Amino acid sequence: MSTIRELRGTGRGIGAFNAITLEHAEAIVAGAEDAGLPVILQISQNAVKYHGSLAPFAAACQALAAQATVPVTVHLDHAEDEALIDEALTLGIRSVMFDAATLPYDENVARTRAVVERCHAAGAWVEAELGAIGGKDGAHAPGVRTDPAEAAAFVAATGVDALAVAVGSSHAMNSRDAVLDDDLIARLFDAVPVPLVLHGSSGVPDEGLRRAVAHGIIKVNVGTLLNRVLTGAVREVLAARADLTDPRKYLAPGRDAIRASVTHTLRLLGEAA
Ligand code: G3H
Ligand code: ZN
Numbered sequence: 001m002s003t004i005r006e007l008r009g010t011g012r013g014i015g016a017f018n019a020i021t022l023e024h025a026e027a028i029v030a031g032a033e034d035a036g037l038p039v040i041l042q043i044s045q046n047a048v049k050y051h052g053s054l055a056p057f058a059a060a061c062q063a064l065a066a067q068a069t070v071p072v073t074v075h076l077d078h079a080e081d082e083a084l085i086d087e088a089l090t091l092g093i094r095s096v097m098f099d100a101a102t103l104p105y106d107e108n109v110a111r112t113r114a115v116v117e118r119c120h121a122a123g124a125w126v127e128a129e130l131g132a133i134g135g136k137d138g139a140h141a142p143g144v145r146t147d148p149a150e151a152a153a154f155v156a157a158t159g160v161d162a163l164a165v166a167v168g169s170s171h172a173m174n175s176r177d178a179v180l181d182d183d184l185i186a187r188l189f190d191a192v193p194v195p196l197v198l199h200g201s202s203g204v205p206d207e208g209l210r211r212a213v214a215h216g217i218i219k220v221n222v223g224t225l226l227n228r229v230l231t232g233a234v235r236e237v238l239a240a241r242a243d244l245t246d247p248r249k250y251l252a253p254g255r256d257a258i259r260a261s262v263t264h265t266l267r268l269l270g271e272a273a
Contacts, residue, residue, distance in 0.1 A: 003038045003071055003073065004125075004161075004162060004195045004218055004219055005161075005195065007195070007218045008195055008218060010272060011213065011214050011272045012213065012269065012270055012271065012272050013209075013212075013213035013217055013218050013219065013220050013269035013270070014037075014038060014039070014040060014218065014219055014220070014266075014269060014270070015032075015037075015039055015040065015220050015222060015262065015265050015266045015269050016039075016040035016042050016075060016077075016197075016219050016220060016221045016222070017039065017040070017041065017042060017221075017222050017223070017226060017262055017265075018042045018043075018044055018047065018077060018221070018222070018223035018226065019041055019042065019043060019047065019057075019061060020047050020050060020227070022057075022060055023230070023251050023254060023255040023258070024226060024230070024255075024258060025041060025057075025060060025061050025064055026064060026255060027226075027255045027256070027257075027258035027259040027262060028041050028226075028258065028259075028262050029041065029064045029065070029068050029072055030259045030262075031258065031259040031260065031261070031262025031263040031266065032068070032070045032072065032262060032263075032266055033068060033069050033070055034259065034263040035070075035262075035263045035266040035267050035270065036070060037070060037266045037267070037270045038070055038071040038072070038073070039070065039071075039072055039073075039262070039266060040072075040073045040075050040095070040219065041061050041064070041065060041072050041073065041074050041075065042074075042075045042076075042077040042221065042223075043057060043058060043061060043074070043075070043076055043077060044076075044077040044078045044223070045076075045077070045078050045079045045080060045081060045084060045099075046078065048084065054076075054084060054087055054088060054091065055087075055091060058074065058088070058091050058093060059091075061074045062074050062091075062092060062093075073094075073095050074093055074095065075093070075095040075096065075097065075127075076088040076093050076095070076096040076097065077097050077221070078097055078099045079096055079097060079098055079099060080098075080099050080100070082098075082111075082115060085098060085115060085118075085119070086118070089118070089119065089122045089124055093124070094122075094123060094124040094125060095124060095125045095127075096115075096119060096124060096125070096126055096127070097126070097127040097128070097129070097164070098111070098112055098115040098116075098126060098127075098128050099128070099129050100112055100128070100129070101128075101129035101130065101164075105150075105154075108128075108130070108154075109154060109157045109158055112126075112128045112154075112158040112160060113157065113158045113159065115128075116128075116158055116159045116160055116161075117159075120159070125161045125162070126160050126161050126162075127160065127161065127162040127163070127164060127197055127219070128154075128158060128160040128162075128163060128164065129163070129164035129199075130146050130150065130151055130154050130163060130164070130165065130166075144166040145166055145167065145168075145181065145184060146163075146165040146166045146167065146184075146188060148184075148187045148188050148190070148191035148192070149191065151163060151165060151188055151191060151192050152191045152192055152193075155192055155193065155194055160194060161194055161195075162194050162195040162196070162197050162218075162219060163192055163194055163195075163196060163197060164196075164197040164198075164199050164221075165185075165188050165192075165196050165197065165198070167180050167181050167184050167185050167188070167198065167212070167217075168180040168181045168184075169198060169199060169200035169201060169203055169204055170200045170203055171199060171200040171223075171224075172200070172202070172223075172224050173200065173202055173203025173224065174203075174224065174228065175203065176202070176203055176204060176205045176225075177203070177205065178200070178203040178204045178205075178208065179208065180198075180204060180208050180211070180212050182211050182212065182215045183215075185212055185215040185216050185217055186215045186216055188216065189215065189216025190216075195218040195219060196216055196217050196218055196219075197217070197218070197219040197220075197221065198212055198217045198219070198220050198221060199221045200221070201220045201221055201222045201225075202222055202223060202224035202225035202228070203224075206268055209265070209268060209269065210268060210269075210271075213269055220265070220269055222265060225261060225265075226258045226261060226262070229254075229257040229258055229260075229261045230254040230255070230257060230258050231254070232257065233250075233253040233254045233256070233257035234250045234251065234253070234254045236253070237249065237250040237253050238250055
């Protein structure tokens, strides 16, 4: 994905936001247009599971991307199922994350390399994750850290285009108090020739995100924060209007809240440090 490669070394980053509903996707694209900046529109394997299949929601996201006034890359996020990656390629998605982080290192390398070969043959860009310790949160469990030398070896052995690294964030946090290891980010940046990706960014305060990008993170994945602002806005409307039944009346404010949040984050990441 050329946008990401061009950002390496500039001190600027790009936001990658997870869409679950059509309203998320609309708001992510509108928020990027408001900021006048490119964006990555992510569909996770979990979101696919929620919808029951990839094709309908992917088509909606691709249509939104096609009519956007800024560059929008539709990305398959946290795919553990290789068949889902193959389906995404068939549907025209050209950016995927293969998540084999919970596998032992050698198996992660072998399976990631095979996925990279298939994706590159199709002209697609592959992000992978290097897991150090198992468990529910994999490489992003608190305390887990990516080793720079191992990361460099992993990238060389697999040919991935971007690497998700564990530097102190954790998925699905409802507070924004995660403290990132900026020194480790800088060492990873020096050791790894491809863009670095931060997952679990909802738990990182704005200043932490700004510093992470300044130290070498390029792609910043945000999911939970959008769900928090969406749900907060919907809850507020429904609390004030117990009689409401038309979903447009409460989903529109939720969509607006996501849009504003996306614009804010994109501007924060897009400013050169
Ligand atoms: O891949 C998606 C992200 O890592 C989202 O994490 O929901 O904690 O922001 P988050
Ligand atoms: Zn993630």
